[in-house]
Amino acid sequence: MRVLAIAAHPDDIEWLCGGTLALCAQRGDEIFIAIATNGNVGSGEPGANKDEIARIRHEEAKTSAAVIGAKVIWMDFDDEFLFDDRPTRERFIDAIREARPDIMFVLSENDYHPDHRLAGSIARDCRIPVSVPLVQTKLPETPIPTTFIMDTIMGKGFEPEFYVDVTSVMEIKDKMLSMHVSQVAWMEHLYSVEFSDNMYIQARFRGAQAGFKYSEGFKLLHDWPSTGGYELLPTGKK
């Protein structure tokens, strides 16, 4: 199968579905990680240069993706300024058309950050247009993907319907997250959050809900026209 996860920022995917992507890679799927913004304000260093920050974050994203052999699709919008307009939708449509996914993971429209909410809603709203030949972008049409909504950061306001057992790949998930070296100090500074520790807390909590040691939670996008279901995900339970 072909699998696409769409992030707002470099590092979202590792936290919210890195384990599931690692399991998909282990079963032989082809993995794509599309990242909407370039993370170019993700530093508190005095005199930091936004182009240089974006370059570093692109490298970190590629290094993380390489851990599971995934390809990064870099959309390169400015961090904190994602908007739902025609050029953005066309770029999202091409990201999906490039990956030609059977299954697609999108951010929750309930998540804490406006870039997350918009990346989630734009990806969701591009689900059908990607399949329409007369929606003409750079790439040709692709079938409507089965779409799953990722958990929110720290699970706020999100009730999973399906729990993937990521216990066997937690080290891989943590390794991917740890490749975002520039973000460890920044997360501490901005949110007083220890990156890896918080990711483990969420995976442990979702795991405890499902009877696994560690888990990632998802909801199927119950939209029309109906496509596949939870049988497309790696090992888990409802």
Ligand SMILES: [Zn+2]
């Ligand atoms: Zn983010």
